[in-house]
Every structure is written in structure tokens, then in C-alpha cells.
Amino acid sequence: MTRHFLALHDFTKAELTSMLDLAADLKAKQKSGVSHKLLDGKTVALVFEKASTRTRISFEVGVFQLGGHGLFVSSGTSQMGRGEPIKDTARCMSRYCDGVMIRTFGQNIVEEFATYSDVPVINGLTDLFHPCQIMADLQTVIERKGTCAGLKYAWVGDGNNMANTWIEAAAIFGFELALACPKGYEPDASVMTWAQAAAPGKITVTTDPKIAVTAADVINTDVWASMGQEAEQKEREQAFAGYCLDDALVALAQPDCIVMHCLPAHRGEEISDSVIEGHHSVVWDEAENRLHVQKAIMATLIQ
Numbered sequence: 576m577t578r579h580f581l582a583l584h585d586f587t588k589a590e591l592t593s594m595l596d597l598a599a600d601l602k603a604k605q606k607s608g609v610s611h612k613l614l615d616g617k618t619v620a621l622v623f624e625k626a627s628t629r630t631r632i633s634f635e636v637g638v639f640q641l642g643g644h645g646l647f648v649s650s651g652t653s654q655m656g657r658g659e660p661i662k663d664t665a666r667c668m669s670r671y672c673d674g675v676m677i678r679t680f681g682q683n684i685v686e687e688f689a690t691y692s693d694v695p696v697i698n699g700l701t702d703l704f705h706p707c708q709i710m711a712d713l714q715t716v717i718e719r720k721g722t723c724a725g726l727k728y729a730w731v732g733d734g735n736n737m738a739n740t741w742i743e744a745a746a747i748f749g750f751e752l753a754l755a756c757p758k759g760y761e762p763d764a765s766v767m768t769w770a771q772a773a774a775p776g777k778i779t780v781t782t783d784p785k786i787a788v789t790a791a792d793v794i795n796t797d798v799w800a801s802m803g804q805e806a807e808q809k810e811r812e813q814a815f816a817g818y819c820l821d822d823a824l825v826a827l828a829q830p831d832c833i834v835m836h837c838l839p840a841h842r843g844e845e846i847s848d849s850v851i852e853g854h855h856s857v858v859w860d861e862a863e864n865r866l867h868v869q870k871a872i873m874a875t876l877i878q
């Protein structure tokens with residue numbers, strides 16, 4: 576059966592842990608020059624309906640390091656941009672390629688793509704989820720803290736695709752997650768309902784960033800206006816006043832806390848320059864781990 580990587584909730588804790596173990600192994604091999612051509616001769620299409628720096632580069636480089644070929648496809652220069660149905664695109668692409676990564680808008684689009692694809696489809700970000708990023712984040716937490724279990728995680732900012740995926744991770748791995756989101760910008764209600772049922776009492780939502788970050792081991796934030804929400808930038812700047820992750824907020828967390836941001840960051844909005852450049856920040860390791868964890872995801876799914 577073809578397995579897709581559309582959302583963390585499609586996988587068990589054991590399966591995700593095994594991908595994280597493989598990511599650590601592949602990272603060590605890459606650093607020491609040990610060959611690991613697990614996708615020898617395979618082609619993976621990388622489909623983008625939104626902008627990207629890290630996702631595009633880490634997938635292209637990752638497929639190459641695994642001995643395969645990554646094929647960049649932008650919606651604007653393919654027939655997708657002219658309205659060719661997703662189900663037609665998916666059926667054709669899966670006859671040429673051994674796997675597909677897609678970054679798009681609705682989660683329904685990646686789901687429809689997967690329904691019509693004979694090869695694994697990987698979610699490279701939708702409006703609802705960003706599962707590859709949270710896997711890279713978990714790899715980074717494990718590197719820094721030795722484990723991702725038993726820690727307190729905090730989210731400060733928009734209840735967006737990143738927040739929703741952290742909620743899924745908290746439910747699956749069973750860790751404590753406190754989110755601070757302004758009223759009207761809470762995480763997706765159906766994701767919350769699922770997570771609260773899967774892990775009762777582990778996930779809390781407040782409007783006060785101070786409550787969320789107090790005693791946290793891991794603090795996360797992200798832009799206030801995600802891709803597709805650019806027109807709301809000004810009203811969001813007002814709604815998110817007081818949500819900047821600055822030194823005063825970080826001082827409420829554990830002294831050895833780590834600060835994460837998936838990037839791109841807007842310094843002076845959701846995070847201060849001193850925090851992202853400061854000694855708690857692990858954002859560059861986090862960005863690097865996109866490469867290693869996505870290699871593990873592809874090597875696990877693509878046969």
C-alpha cells in the first residue's frame with residue numbers, strides 16, 4: 576500500500592520515532608562522508624504553489640544526496656497554474672516519478688493529490704499543516720535535550736499551520752504544549768478536538784504569552800501573517816501586539832530553554848533580533864535538520 580506523509584496523525588509515535596532515528600543516522604553519514612544512496616535512480620517531483628527557500632533547497636539537495644533526482648515544478652510554469660485538475664496532474668506525475676512533494680494552499684489539495692497518486696505524496700506545507708518542519712524541529716529538540724519527551728513546549732503567536740502541527744505532535748508524543756494566541760487567531764478547532772481526545776489535558780490555549788512560556792523548555796513562534804494572508808498584515812500587527820518573543824518573555828522560561836522559529840522570520844514582529852540571534856536560539860540547526868529528516872521521510876516512504 577502506498578503511504579503518504581500528509582499529516583503527523585497518519586503515523587504512530589513508533590513510526591515517527593523510527594524516522595527521527597533514521598534522520599540522525601543519515602545526518603551522521605552525511606557529515607562523515609558515508610554513502611547512503613537509498614533513492615538510487617529515483618525521481619521525486621517537488622511541486623510548489625507557494626514560495627520557498629528552505630523546503631525547495633533541502634528537498635532538492637536531499638534527493639541528490641540519496642542518489643536520486645529532484646524535479647522542481649512550479650504551479651506558475653506548469654499546467655496546474657492554468658487550472659488543470661489536481662487529479663489529472665497527480666495521475667500523470669505518478670507515472671513519471673517515484674514520489675511527489677507538494678506545497679500548496681488547502682489540505683484538501685494534498686489529500687486529493689494523494690488519492691490519485693500511485694506514489695508517495697509528502698506535504699511540504701499547506702494552510703493547515705507543516706509536518707516536515709515539525710519533524711525537523713523534533714530532531715533538533717532531541718539533539719539539544721537528548722529526548723523530546725517530558726519537556727514543556729510553548730507556542731507564542733498565530734494558531735497557524737505550524738501551531739496545528741505542534742498540537743498533533745504533542746498529542747502523538749504525549750508532551751505538554753501551552754499555546755498563546757490572540758482571540759480570533761486560535762489553532763484549527765478540529766485539530767484541537769482530535770488532539771484533546773488523543774491526549775487529554777496535555778494541550779492548553781491561553782491569550783497570555785507569559786503563561787505559555789513560563790517554565791518552558793522549548794519555545795516556538797512563527798510569522799503573524801502566513802503565505803496567502805499578506806493582505807491581513809496590518810490588522811494582524813495590531814491583533815498580535817504584545818506577542819513578540821523578546822528577552823523579557825524568554826526570561827520566564829527555563830534558563831536552558833531553546834527557541835525555535837521555522838523561518839522566514841520578521842525581526843521586531845513575532846521575534847526580537849536579540850532572541851533570534853541570542854544563545855537560546857537553535858534556528859540554524861532547525862533549518863539544517865529539514866535536510867536530514869526529509870531524507871529519512873523519503874527513504875522510508877519511497878520504494
Ligand code: CP
Binds near residue numbers: 837
Ligand atoms: N520553513 C520553511 O518551510 O521555509 P521555506 O518557506 O523557505 O521553505
Ligand code: NVA
Binds near residue numbers: 798802838839
Ligand atoms: N506559517 C508560515 C510558515 C512558513 C514556513 C506560512 O505558512 O507562511
